[in-house]
Amino acid sequence: MDLGSSFIAAIRWQDAVDILLNSYILFRLYVLFRGTNVIRVIVGIAFLWVFQRVAVAMGLIVTSWAMQGIIAGAALIIIIVFRNEIRSVLQAKNLRGLLWGFPYAAERPPLEVISESVYELARRRIGALIVLPAKDDLEDTCQGGLAWKGQLSKEMLLSIFWNGNPVHDGAVVLQGRQVQQVGTILPLSKREDLPSYYGTRHRAAVGLAEVSDALVVVVSEERGQVVVAKGGELLPIQDNLQLEEILANHGARGLHPRAESWRDKLELGTAALVSTICVLGIWFSFARGLETFTSLEIPIEYMNRSSSMEIFGASVNTINLNLSGSGALIRSLNPDQVKVKLDLSRAKVGPNSYTITREDIDLPPGINLKSVAPATVEVTLDVPVEKELPIQADWSGKLPENLILESVKLVPERVRVVGGSQILKEIDTLYTDKLPLNTLKTSGAMTTRLALQPGTLKIADGARDKVVVRFTLRERRVR
Amino acid sequence: MQTHFHIQRVRIAGLIMLLVLSLPVSTWTADRPLNLAEAVMCEGVRDLAPLNPAAVFSIATGKVSCFSNFDTVPSQSYIYHHWYHRDKLSTKKKLFLKPPSWSTYSSIQLREADKGPWRVEITDDKGTLFATLRFSVTD
Numbered sequence: 001m002d003l004g005s006s007f008i009a010a011i012r013w014q015d016a017v018d019i020l021l022n023s024y025i026l027f028r029l030y031v032l033f034r035g036t037n038v039i040r041v042i043v044g045i046a047f048l049w050v051f052q053r054v055a056v057a058m059g060l061i062v063t064s065w066a067m068q069g070i071i072a073g074a075a076l077i078i079i080i081v082f083r084n085e086i087r088s089v090l091q092a093k094n095l096r097g098l099l100w101g102f103p104y105a106a107e108r109p110p111l112e113v114i115s116e117s118v119y120e121l122a123r124r125r126i127g128a129l130i131v132l133p134a135k136d137d138l139e140d141t142c143q144g145g146l147a148w149k150g151q152l153s154k155e156m157l158l159s160i161f162w163n164g165n166p167v168h169d170g171a172v173v174l175q176g177r178q179v180q181q182v183g184t185i186l187p188l189s190k191r192e193d194l195p196s197y198y199g200t201r202h203r204a205a206v207g208l209a210e211v212s213d214a215l216v217v218v219v220s221e222e223r224g225q226v227v228v229a230k231g232g233e234l235l236p237i238q239d240n241l242q243l244e245e246i247l248a249n250h251g252a253r254g255l256h257p258r259a260e261s262w263r264d265k266l267e268l269g270t271a272a273l274v275s276t277i278c279v280l281g282i283w284f285s286f287a288r289g290l291e292t293f294t295s296l297e298i299p300i301e302y303m304n305r306s307s308s309m310e311i312f313g314a315s316v317n318t319i320n321l322n323l324s325g326s327g328a329l330i331r332s333l334n335p336d337q338v339k340v341k342l343d344l345s346r347a348k349v350g351p352n353s354y355t356i357t358r359e360d361i362d363l364p365p366g367i368n369l370k371s372v373a374p375a376t377v378e379v380t381l382d383v384p385v386e387k388e389l390p391i392q393a394d395w396s397g398k399l400p401e402n403l404i405l406e407s408v409k410l411v412p413e414r415v416r417v418v419g420g421s422q423i424l425k426e427i428d429t430l431y432t433d434k435l436p437l438n439t440l441k442t443s444g445a446m447t448t449r450l451a452l453q454p455g456t457l458k459i460a461d462g463a464r465d466k467v468v469v470r471f472t473l474r475e476r477r478v479r
Numbered sequence: 480m481q482t483h484f485h486i487q488r489v490r491i492a493g494l495i496m497l498l499v500l501s502l503p504v505s506t507w508t509a510d511r512p513l514n515l516a517e518a519v520m521c522e523g524v525r526d527l528a529p530l531n532p533a534a535v536f537s538i539a540t541g542k543v544s545c546f547s548n549f550d551t552v553p554s555q556s557y558i559y560h561h562w563y564h565r566d567k568l569s570t571k572k573k574l575f576l577k578p579p580s581w582s583t584y585s586s587i588q589l590r591e592a593d594k595g596p597w598r599v600e601i602t603d604d605k606g607t608l609f610a611t612l613r614f615s616v617t618d
Contacts (some may be wrong), residue, residue: 394596395535395615405535428566431596437535437617
């Protein structure tokens with residue numbers, strides 16, 4: 001068996017579930033936090049973790065210890081620094097959004113509505129500042145503002161930027177088909193090279209474009225000119241078609257549905273693949289990398305024995321297995337999960353020698369067999385038969401010097417026993433338990449049991465297992 | 480001379496009588512099979528008789544003997560004493576028998592390793608079992 005197939009064979013269904021579940025969790029974390037700084041920090045922590053593992057493998061004690069501390073600290077820092085992002089993900093999303101929804105899929109601002117609104121505002125010489133976020137989170141960049149969360153429409157935008165509206169001075173932040181926020185204050189650019197006819201509105205648009213990947217549409221109140229700020233650049237727009245094209249090419253939030261869909265799929269597919277590879281690596285590191293050894297004493301189970309035969313002896317009753325596997329698997333290993341089964345279907349009457357092979361041993365997936373002791377088991381099978389045997393008293397100890405044990409009579413004199421035919425072939429006499437001579441003073445009788453050797457011998461049904469020993473003592477004659 | 484003749488006559492008559500008396504006996508024994516009249520385990524044999532027959536023998540005794548007396552021996556033949564220690568044949572003694580009757584015995588020296596139950600089987604050369612004697616060797 002090559003390494004690949006043996007590796008696959010060793011994977012349990014629990015391992016597959018483990019890998020898939022954690023891959024999905026990692027993937028979902030990416031989906032939920034993408035576009036935020038949390039992802040970048042998590043990637044940094046992942047690199048630190050890899051570095052720490054390498055340090056452990058190389059035996060760099062202080063380095064691995066320091067890395068461990070930094071990772072623990074960084075995990076804490078993530079929770080504190082990015083509490084807002086975490087809160088917004090956990091609060092804003094419903095269960096579907098958390099578990100399997102894709103936030104960006106539904107956020108496709110209608111290009112025509114934006115374009116028409118912008119040029120209507122320009123035509124009416126109403127100043128406007130419209131922010132279309134991309135991947136970057138603008139929460140820390142933009143200040144103030146009121147949550148609006150209204151359906152995006154031409155009328156809505158016109159009314160927001162109408163001079164009489166108290167929030168007309170700030171910027172509008174669009175999120176998908178929603179007006180997410182109004183009256184938002186954007187950071188001002190400190191650039192000196194901006195044309196003098198650009199006012200605060202333009203400076204704010206450039207300011208946000210400088211620090212984020214958002215696209216900002218500015219409508220000049222004085223000249224009715226439309227300008228787009230992106231990446232710190234200001235681009236005057238000639239007509240609504242050009243604006244639509246720029247909006248469609250704007251990166252993150254799917255202004256162009258088809259392109260957005262293709263990019264999203266590619267990005268999410270890559271994220272899913274990377275998540276799976278990461279979890280596989282972690283799983284392999286934990287489940288396979290740290291090999292632990294253990295030793296188990298497992299009783300032998302005999303299978304497929306012929307009904308006409310019985311086992312009358314075995315060289316061993318248990319097998320010592322030396323096993324290896326990951327620490328987690330070895331710790332959770334229950335001896336009941338391990339079986340040693342010997343197939344006796346080809347066994348013959350008499351001694352049978354079996355070499356224990358891997359096929360005779362059932363192990364849970366992920367556990368490897370290192371060695372078996374003993375490697376060979378002798379199993380004696382036989383056909384049980386009944387035989388009548390004479391009984392003999394087995395005396396021990398020492399009689400007093402002046403006495404002679406002249407005669408012994410046993411009741412019964414013979415008994416029927418059941419045992420293996422091969423064993424009984426070798427046995428001509430059954431002996432009693434040891435009978436002590438030291439205490440004998442006069443003739444008499446005593447009751448004893450039979451010492452059945454080997455232990456597989458049994459008294460036949462209906463036969464007595466007790467023996468009465470009548471003995472006669474006499475004084476020793478002078479020689 | 481007369482006295483000598485008389486003695487000669489008495490000798491001849493005695494011989495004839497012996498022949499007459501012995502002929503029926505030999506004819507009678509030849510017709511009957513080999514018969515074991517007595518078989519015992521004992522500490523020794525003295526004056527063609529077993530000494531201290533018993534079922535238990537101490538190693539201190541030094542030896543144990545199997546005495547067998549055949550009251551009918553039809554012809555010169557052999558018998559065997561098979562000595563078994565715990566069902567394992569320890570030794571086999573071939574013993575000569577002569578008609579019309581014969582007593583014979585075999586012995587083994589006792590050692591520390593001989594403790595335990597023993598039996599002696601007495602058979603003829605065809606394996607016919609005449610008797611099994613059981614005994615124990617102890618401290």
